[in-house]
Amino acid sequence: MDILTNLLETLSPWLPVLGWISLTMFVLSLALVPILLVKIPTNYFIREEISSSGNKMSSFHYSLVWLLRNLAGLALIIAGLAMIILPGQGLLTILLGLFVADFPGKHSLERKIVKLPAVYQSINWIREKRGVEHLARPH
Numbered sequence: 001m002d003i004l005t006n007l008l009e010t011l012s013p014w015l016p017v018l019g020w021i022s023l024t025m026f027v028l029s030l031a032l033v034p035i036l037l038v039k040i041p042t043n044y045f046i047r048e049e050i051s052s053s054g055n056k057m058s059s060f061h062y063s064l065v066w067l068l069r070n071l072a073g074l075a076l077i078i079a080g081l082a083m084i085i086l087p088g089q090g091l092l093t094i095l096l097g098l099f100v101a102d103f104p105g106k107h108s109l110e111r112k113i114v115k116l117p118a119v120y121q122s123i124n125w126i127r128e129k130r131g132v133e134h135l136a137r138p139h
Contacts, residue, residue, distance in 0.1 A: 022082075022086040025079050025082065025083060025086065026083070026086070029079070029083060029089045029092075029093050030089070033089050033092050033093060033096060033126070034126045034129075034130060036096050036099075037092065037096070037123055037126050037127060038126070038127055038130045038132045040099070040123075040135065042133050042134070042135055042136055043136050044135065045110065045111050045114050045135060045136060045137070045138035046136045046137075046138055046139070066102055069100055069101060069102050070101050070102060070103070072097075072100050072101075073097045073098065073099075073100035073101025073102075074097065074101065075097070076093055076094070076096050076097030076100060077093075077094050077097035077098065077101070078097075079093055079097075080092070080093030080094030080095075080096075080097055081094065091118075091119060091122075092119070092122060092123070092126075095110070095113055095114070095119065095123075098110055098113070111138040114135070114137075114138055115137075115138055120135070120137060123135060
């Protein structure tokens with residue numbers, strides 16, 4: 001119990017800031033997660049991985065876009081992990097972070113996560129509320 005008391009005393013100046021960050025992440029997740037989930041193509045999880053070989057960007061621009069996408073994906077994943085404890089849609093935010101990021105094995109990891117009944121049902125519930133067709137279930 002002393003450890004918890006010491007931790008709270010140490011963090012007490014930061015609690016209002018952490019509270020505002022938590023509230024901001026919660027509101028942003030409520031606003032952005034549904035918007036992004038309805039933009040996923042219906043067949044996204046049943047099609048083969050898409051290669052970027054037809055990309056016409058220069059090497060520098062491709063590297064810059066890759067870096068920015070991965071930083072945004074990492075930020076979403078970290079926010080999602082925080083939302084598992086804090087208010088917000090943690091698992092769906094983590095999933096969106098994976099969608100945004102670009103790494104080897106990404107598509108198979110996304111499929112495994114979406115195969116979880118709770119995740120699949122949550123995504124399709126949000127899509128249904130927005131009048132968008134359900135995602136095809138990965139096999």
